[in-house]
Amino acid sequence: MAAECSFDIVSEYDEQELVNAIDQARREVQTRFDLKDTKTEITQTKDTIVINTESTLTLKGVRDILESKAVRRGLSLKIFKPGKEEDAASGRVRQVIELQQGIAQDLAKSITKTIRDKYPKVKPQIQGEAIRVSAKSRDELQAVIALLKEKDLPVPLQFINYRS
Template identity: 60%
Template sequence: MASTYSFDIVSDFDYQELVNAVDQTNRDIISRYDLKDTKTTVELGKETITINTDSEFTLDAVHTILQTKAAKRQLSLKIFDYGKVDAASGNRVRQEIKLKKGISQEIAKQISKSIRDEFKKVQASIQGDAVRVSAKDKDELQAVIQRLKQEDYPVALQFTNYR
């Protein structure tokens, strides 16, 4: 039996689910009456989504569709980092949405500090863009997970490598 148990706190998303959500968004844009003739495009890159449309009104409609499709596929809306709206050629607008992966150093420090303050028998260490939490008791780790799920961090948190 292992003397210590651990898990990792990461911020990640399923890329294939995002591909499916963007594909469904494009299909909705083609079939919706108010967006049909706007020549709106939603393109997924490796780390960004680019929306090109004819007005800020249709951009808001595309945001709503994209967020709905992502939520239905269990993707957190916290992965989207909306950039500023730029004017494109021909009186069109373009917006780039960055996809957030990994936990920044500031948030990792905040998470590990809150764990150390509340749970005295649990150790939290920052490892790159993840936080490893370890303890001798599995119940302590379960309590940490439940506590972190109650908090509202600006990134989507997942709990992996539970052993």
């Protein structure tokens, strides 16, 4: 009898790459001619990024810079969940961008249902913020990975811990 093969589906991002992208964005904002005198601040906490700047127009420019730096460092734009623009002190504008990590319970249920409908022999299991997928055939597991890569899900997925 063949052994079970399995892998985990997770939604994570490399925190060090995010720190590097934010640092590069700060440096570019300080040196770029149109943004130099705006006194723009980009601060990061564990699960948010806060941009505080002069106007809505400069906020859009700073977000574009941040997103381009993140993409260059291999981060998906799906990890950013921008909040509303809000007024800050002294007529400035602030925006809080939430960082998404992990697969929400309702999304995990929808992913497992999709897998079960398409591949009945594959067994997906929700384990916290990850999904363990196991089957007897490696080909079925690779087909599941291909299926999920085709879908446009609201979070970036990584496939880790492939065991055969």
